[in-house]
Amino acid sequence: MSIAFLDGNYLPLEEAKISPMDRGFLFGDGIYEVVPSYAGKMVGFAPHIARMQSGLAAVGIKLDWTEQDWSELCHRLIDENGAGNLGIYLHVSRGADSKRFHAFPETVTPTVFAFAFEIAPAPVADLAQAKAYKVSTNQDLRWDRCHIKSTALLGNVLHFQQGYEKGHGETLLYNANNELTEASACNAFIVKDNVVITPPLDNQLLPGITRHIVLDTLRRDGSIAIEERTVTMDEVHSADEVWITSSSKEIAPVTEIDGVPVGNGQVGNMWLAAQTLFSAGKFDY
Numbered sequence: 001m002s003i004a005f006l007d008g009n010y011l012p013l014e015e016a017k018i019s020p021m022d023r024g025f026l027f028g029d030g031i032y033e034v035v036p037s038y039a040g041k042m043v044g045f046a047p048h049i050a051r052m053q054s055g056l057a058a059v060g061i062k063l064d065w066t067e068q069d070w071s072e073l074c075h076r077l078i079d080e081n082g083a084g085n086l087g088i089y090l091h092v093s094r095g096a097d098s099k100r101f102h103a104f105p106e107t108v109t110p111t112v113f114a115f116a117f118e119i120a121p122a123p124v125a126d127l128a129q130a131k132a133y134k135v136s137t138n139q140d141l142r143w144d145r146c147h148i149k150s151t152a153l154l155g156n157v158l159h160f161q162q163g164y165e166k167g168h169g170e171t172l173l174y175n176a177n178n179e180l181t182e183a184s185a186c187n188a189f190i191v192k193d194n195v196v197i198t199p200p201l202d203n204q205l206l207p208g209i210t211r212h213i214v215l216d217t218l219r220r221d222g223s224i225a226i227e228e229r230t231v232t233m234d235e236v237h238s239a240d241e242v243w244i245t246s247s248s249k250e251i252a253p254v255t256e257i258d259g260v261p262v263g264n265g266q267v268g269n270m271w272l273a274a275q276t277l278f279s280a281g282k283f284d285y
C-alpha cells in the first residue's frame with residue numbers, strides 16, 4: 001500500500017481525494033516535480049525544490065513552504081514507502097475555488113499533494129545493459145512557457161502518445177525553425193565528433209535537473225567537450241549519438257529516430273562515459 005500526503009495528512013493513496021473544483025483539476029493550474037530516490041537517497045533534491053519554488057512564483061501561487069518543509073515531506077514519504085527505488089511526485093495546485101472563473105481567486109489555499117511510486121533501478125553504465133530508446137519526431141505544438149513545470153501537460157501527453165502509438169518510447173520535438181527543443185518528458189542531447197551538444201535554456205524547454213547534472217558533471221570532469229547551443233534537426237539526424245535525459249531515465253541512449261538508426265545504431269561510447277560520470281556523482285546533487 002502506498003502512503004501519500006494531501007493537505008497536511010499522510011494517508012493511503014487510494015483514500016486521497018480532492019474537490020472537483022480544485023483548479024488543478026479544472027485548469028491544470030499547478031506546478032509539480034518528480035524527485036528520484038534510491039535506498040533513501042534523493043538525487044537533485046535542492047535543485048528540484050528550487051525549480052518548483054520558481055515555478056510557483058512564475059504562476060503566482062503563494063505557498064510558504066521552505067526547503068526544509070519539502071525535505072521533511074520527502075523523507076517521510078520515502079520511509080513510509082519502503083525506501084527502495086522511488087519517484088517522489090510533488091504537486092501544488094492553486095487550490096479549490098467555489099466557482100469556475102479563470103482569474104486567480106483572491107483567497108484560496110493551495111492544494112499540496114505528494115506520493116511515492118516505484119521506479120526502475122538506477123541505470124547502470126554498461127553498454128550491454130543499457131536501455132536504448134526508439135523515438136519519433138514531431139513539431140513542438142505546446143505553449144511558449146515550456147520552462148515552467150506546469151501540471152497542464154496535455155500538449156506533452158499528446159506528443160508522447162504520437163510516438164507511443166508507433167511503438168516508440170519518446171517523441172523528440174522541434175520548433176518552427178526545425179530546431180530541436182526537447183522531448184515530451186525528457187531533455188535531449190546529441191553527440192557529434194565527441195562533442196556533447198544540447199539546446200540552450202529558454203522558454204522552449206524545461207530546465208531539466210538531469211540536464212543540469214549532466215552538464216555540470218561533464219564540465220567538472222573536463223575530459224569531454226560540451227556545447228549549449230541551437231541544434232538543428234539535420235544535426236540530430238546526422239549525429240553520432242542522441243540521448244534523452246530525465247530524473248528516472250538519467251541518460252538514456254536513443255538508437256533509432258523515426259525508424260532510422262542513429263549513427264551506427266548501437267549505444268555509443270560517449271553515452272558510456274557520460275553515464276559512468278553521472279552514476280558516480282549524482283548523489284552529490
Ligand code: PDD
Nearest residue numbers: 034184185186187206208209210246247
Ligand atoms: N519529466 N522536459 C520535460 C518536458 C519533462 O517533463 C521532463 C521531466 C524533463 C526532464 O527533467 P528532469 O531531468 O528534471 O526530470 C524535460 C518528468 C520526470 C515527468 O513529467 O514525469
